[in-house]
Amino acid sequence: MKTPICGICMNSDMLCMACQKKLDDGSISEADVRLARAVKTLASTFKVLDNITIKKVLEGSTIIVMLCCRGDRPKLVGREGVVINRLSKMMGKTVRVIEETEDMKEFIKNIIHPVPLEGINVVYSTDGENLKVIIPRNRNLPMSELSFREIIKMVFGRNAVVAKA
Ligand SMILES: [Zn+2]
Structure with a gap:
């Protein structure tokens, strides 16, 4: 182990x-x-x-x-x-x-379940490329946004932000 x-x-x-x-x-x-x-x-x-x-x-x-x-x-x-x-x-x-997994979309779907994933956009800012993960307006992630960002950073080496549709 x-x-x-x-x-x-x-x-x-x-x-x-x-x-x-x-x-x-x-x-x-x-x-x-x-x-x-x-x-x-x-x-x-x-x-x-x-x-x-x-x-x-x-x-x-x-x-x-x-x-x-x-x-x-x-x-x-x-x-x-x-x-x-x-x-x-x-x-x-x-x-x-x-x-x-290599499949980021599938991975994000899994970690935010049961909250549905509305979409993932790539946004560009001064610090480079960020992922914008969109969830429904009336829902909250099953973890803090900080934890979520940490997970994405750790698994895919990318910065993510969460937005509500
Ligand atoms: Zn030890």
Whole structure:
């Protein structure tokens, strides 16, 4: 299993110096640490979790988005959602699993679900090309806009803004 923290820290209540440094400099978050440990705990019951990779975890006010490698999603969801439900209970928030993908539109649709995606435009500003992600006027993202922007930046290396139609 690969997660944002090392194997030793997944099994421990403490962080090693290397992982603590990552937490201090902001390259990993508390959510990365907590979720990695929760998945590691579940791996003793669900052996299939031993070979998954979690790239990044982002925590919003009501949901936690876990970004995993291609093909790992079914393992992290489990049969009839058994794994993801257990994880959500352990984390105290709805956990959503998203696979890394090249298809940006599909990816954005998945992370903002159940809010419908009205469209994606490219807008040009002084800092370059930005993505304008359009959602219905009467809806809100299931996470903060900051978390959303972080996810898009991390996965696609692009700046995004959210606009309401
Ligand atoms: Zn460590």
